[in-house]
Amino acid sequence: MVETCSVCETRKPVVGVYALTSCYGCQLMIATVEKILQISEAVTFKSFHMLTSASSHGKVDIAFVEGSVSTEKDLIELKQIREDATVLVAIGACSIHGGVQSWDQGLRDYPEMYEKVYGNGEIAYEGLAAKPIDHYVKVDHYLPGCPPDEREIVYFLSTFLFGTYPERKERPVCHECRLAGNPCILIEKGEMCLGSVTTSGCNALCIGFGIPCIGCRGPTPYDTASFDALAKEFKRLGKTREEVLDRLSIFGSHDRRMRQMVEKAYGGEK
Amino acid sequence: MKQVKISRPILVDHVARIEGKAGIEVMVSNKQVSSVQMNIFEGPRFFEAITVGKKVEDAVAVFPRICSFCAAAHKITAVEAAEAALGVEPSDQTKRLRELLYIGDYIESHALHLFFLAFPDLLGYHDALSMAGDYSDTVKAGIALKDVGARIQSVIGARYIHQENLLIGGFGKIPGKAQMGALKDELASLKSASELASDILINFSNWKELDSPRLHLAIAPDDGRYTMYGSHIHASSDTSFPMKDYRKHILEHVVEHSFAKHCRYDPGGSKKKNEPSIFTTGALSRYTLNKRSLTNRAKERSIMNKDHLDPSNPLSNNFAQAVELIHYIDLAHNLASELAETIDENERPVKYDPQKGGIGAVATEAPRGLLTYLLDIDGTGRIKNADVITPTAMFLPMMEKDVGRMAQSLVDGGISDPSIIAPKLETVVRSYDPCVSCSVHVTTVK
Numbered sequence: 001m002v003e004t005c006s007v008c009e010t011r012k013p014v015v016g017v018y019a020l021t022s023c024y025g026c027q028l029m030i031a032t033v034e035k036i037l038q039i040s041e042a043v044t045f046k047s048f049h050m051l052t053s054a055s056s057h058g059k060v061d062i063a064f065v066e067g068s069v070s071t072e073k074d075l076i077e078l079k080q081i082r083e084d085a086t087v088l089v090a091i092g093a094c095s096i097h098g099g100v101q102s103w104d105q106g107l108r109d110y111p112e113m114y115e116k117v118y119g120n121g122e123i124a125y126e127g128l129a130a131k132p133i134d135h136y137v138k139v140d141h142y143l144p145g146c147p148p149d150e151r152e153i154v155y156f157l158s159t160f161l162f163g164t165y166p167e168r169k170e171r172p173v174c175h176e177c178r179l180a181g182n183p184c185i186l187i188e189k190g191e192m193c194l195g196s197v198t199t200s201g202c203n204a205l206c207i208g209f210g211i212p213c214i215g216c217r218g219p220t221p222y223d224t225a226s227f228d229a230l231a232k233e234f235k236r237l238g239k240t241r242e243e244v245l246d247r248l249s250i251f252g253s254h255d256r257r258m259r260q261m262v263e264k265a266y267g268g269e270k
Numbered sequence: 271m272k273q274v275k276i277s278r279p280i281l282v283d284h285v286a287r288i289e290g291k292a293g294i295e296v297m298v299s300n301k302q303v304s305s306v307q308m309n310i311f312e313g314p315r316f317f318e319a320i321t322v323g324k325k326v327e328d329a330v331a332v333f334p335r336i337c338s339f340c341a342a343a344h345k346i347t348a349v350e351a352a353e354a355a356l357g358v359e360p361s362d363q364t365k366r367l368r369e370l371l372y373i374g375d376y377i378e379s380h381a382l383h384l385f386f387l388a389f390p391d392l393l394g395y396h397d398a399l400s401m402a403g404d405y406s407d408t409v410k411a412g413i414a415l416k417d418v419g420a421r422i423q424s425v426i427g428a429r430y431i432h433q434e435n436l437l438i439g440g441f442g443k444i445p446g447k448a449q450m451g452a453l454k455d456e457l458a459s460l461k462s463a464s465e466l467a468s469d470i471l472i473n474f475s476n477w478k479e480l481d482s483p484r485l486h487l488a489i490a491p492d493d494g495r496y497t498m499y500g501s502h503i504h505a506s507s508d509t510s511f512p513m514k515d516y517r518k519h520i521l522e523h524v525v526e527h528s529f530a531k532h533c534r535y536d537p538g539g540s541k542k543k544n545e546p547s548i549f550t551t552g553a554l555s556r557y558t559l560n561k562r563s564l565t566n567r568a569k570e571r572s573i574m575n576k577d578h579l580d581p582s583n584p585l586s587n588n589f590a591q592a593v594e595l596i597h598y599i600d601l602a603h604n605l606a607s608e609l610a611e612t613i614d615e616n617e618r619p620v621k622y623d624p625q626k627g628g629i630g631a632v633a634t635e636a637p638r639g640l641l642t643y644l645l646d647i648d649g650t651g652r653i654k655n656a657d658v659i660t661p662t663a664m665f666l667p668m669m670e671k672d673v674g675r676m677a678q679s680l681v682d683g684g685i686s687d688p689s690i691i692a693p694k695l696e697t698v699v700r701s702y703d704p705c706v707s708c709s710v711h712v713t714t715v716k
Binding site (some may be wrong): 017019020021022023024025029031032035036040045048049050051052053054055068070071073074099100101103104128146147195205206208209210211214215243246247250 | 284286287288289290291311312313314315316319320321324325328331332334336337338339341380386390396397398399400402409413416417420428429432434435437441442443687696706707
């Protein structure tokens with residue numbers, strides 16, 4: 001069942017904005033959308049520490065959670081938020097995909113990385129690996145991006161206000177990129193662009209600036225990302241397996257299919 | 271009779287209206303403040319570790335994710351450290367565009383801090399939104415300033431948080447003359463709004479309890495221009511060092527109670543007479559050391575209000591940010607005007623060979639203070655070693671001292687109710703404009 005805010009049509013919804021471990025950019029986006037004054041009239045912010053000292057714990061109709069679970073305290077807070085919230089929205093790359101702090105997750109195993117990077121054993125790393133929040137709790141809606149797009153934040157809030165729910169973006173960035181009329185920088189310039197496996201919603205902003213997509217909105221949902229086809233193309237362009245895994249892991253390290261599909265494209269070669 | 275020692279903590283679980291998640295814990299025993307801790311609860315994110323072994327281009331795309339408030343500062347400083355390592359010299363136009371982008375970050379960050387985070391304290395509100403009814407013009411000016419800062423960053427950097435358009439060697443796409451012209455006009459219309467922050471602050475005196483001389487560090491302007499760039503870092507103790515040698519002079523160490531490291535300044539030089547000491551950095555330090563180089567409008571405003579800019583009081587940092595808002599609106603207007611005439615949209619990024627490798631160390635002034643990056647790049651174009659020190663890690667020990675000073679003077683004055691003391695301590699913390707996400711970019715957990 002898709003969670004909606006059933007009370008939102010009859011009274012001001014109570015909203016909480018929470019952060020686990022992150023750069024606070026998602027909160028900053030919410031706090032600075034151009035319509036923030038109108039939004040603050042349409043909803044009641046029960047908890048929004050970055051913006052208001054009148055923040056408290058307790059029941060909310062809609063919870064926006066940014067950040068990955070990177071500490072025990074994060075996990076305790078997350079479980080409490082889930083209990084308190086009718087609708088829980090995971091916002092941003094950390095919350096949905098584990099964020100850039102997960103870059104090394106699943107790419108190298110810990111003992112190998114530990115030895116390779118730290119050698120002398122000074123940094124104890126285990127137990128703090130960042131995880132997306134749906135690893136621990138049920139998430140009702142996903143608002144991706146690093147940072148999320150301002151228009152999408154307003155869209156999410158608007159749907160809840162009218163008792164409906166936001167549709168998840170399912171198509172890849174390439175779809176919007178073609179519509180925007182950009183030349184394809186993968187095919188025409190051989191750049192390592194991740195647009196074909198990345199969730200759309202940004203109107204292919206970076207490619208419009210001539211910059212290859214690094215996948216900040218995460219892999220397309222429902223196991224639809226064709227990592228193998230893209231990896232084959234990168235291989236044909238002479239990119240190494242490691243290069244490809246590194247690039248895809250910045251925002252996609254927790255995707256359970258990604259690594260395997262890249263390995264397949266590279267035929268197990270190192 | 272046996273003396274019973276009474277210890278009483280003053281606790282703030284979660285300081286509101288700052289960037290990140292931190293608490294304050296002050297222990298008072300027998301009417302003496304016995305310990306002060308800024309407890310930093312955000313998890314570590316290991317940026318210096320996860321970038322090791324990665325291609326330098328990927329690494330500089332990830333570093334700005336350390337912080338959203340000063341993403342541009344992180345991006346520019348990381349990119350310039352990579353350029354220093356690889357011997358890349360960007361064009362003059364690239365440098366000017368980066369400076370304008372960086373100024374956009376300052377305007378946005380200072381406007382947010384002053385209008386949204388600090389002013390509600392002074393004016394007696396929980397937040398800027400509830401202030402909007404009574405102080406409509408003030409809040410609107412704050413939003414307009416924040417918006418122009420964001421717009422500058424979006425025009426040059428593609429967006430105002432995590433600007434992907436900024437590359438080693440130049441830009442993916444260069445904004446057009448018309449976009450620069452629009453920025454110029456918008457900036458010109460905000461000159462008087464930029465004075466509003468200091469208008470508000472003039473009505474509030476610094477808390478004398480916090481007066482205490484302190485050591486300031488800031489980048490020295492090379493060519494008499496008050497910006498975020500310069501080749502040397504100077505201190506209020508009349509010492510200085512080349513910014514590329516920062517690792518010899520700014521020493522980091524781990525403390526038990528937080529995921530953030532603390533810093534000390536070692537001036538080096540003759541014998542051991544100068545022990546490493548705690549210091550502060552940020553708008554107040556820049557103002558204190560570089561005020562001669564402000565624009566006339568900013569200078570005038572500061573000369574009239576010296577009491578609000580006392581280098582011995584941390585609350586002066588708010589006024590120093592307000593002065594910088596005026597200064598940077600002026601500077602941004604000048605730069606945008608110049609670029610609107612001269613900008614060459616077809617300039618391509620400088621070509622470079624990442625496999626050349628090398629070590630680059632760069633310091634810039636982020637909105638909150640000194641920010642340093644050292645990148646060691648190997649012969650395959652990958653990061654061999656990375657070191658980042660953020661402003662919050664530098665001023666954290668000084669901030670704890672000031673929180674202790676404030677708590678002690680309130681206790682001395684007979685105030686014992688933690689619910690009265692705690693908000694005052696939060697105000698002290700907020701005046702530093704700390705950036706908690708920045709401070710926990712890396713940690714050494716034993």
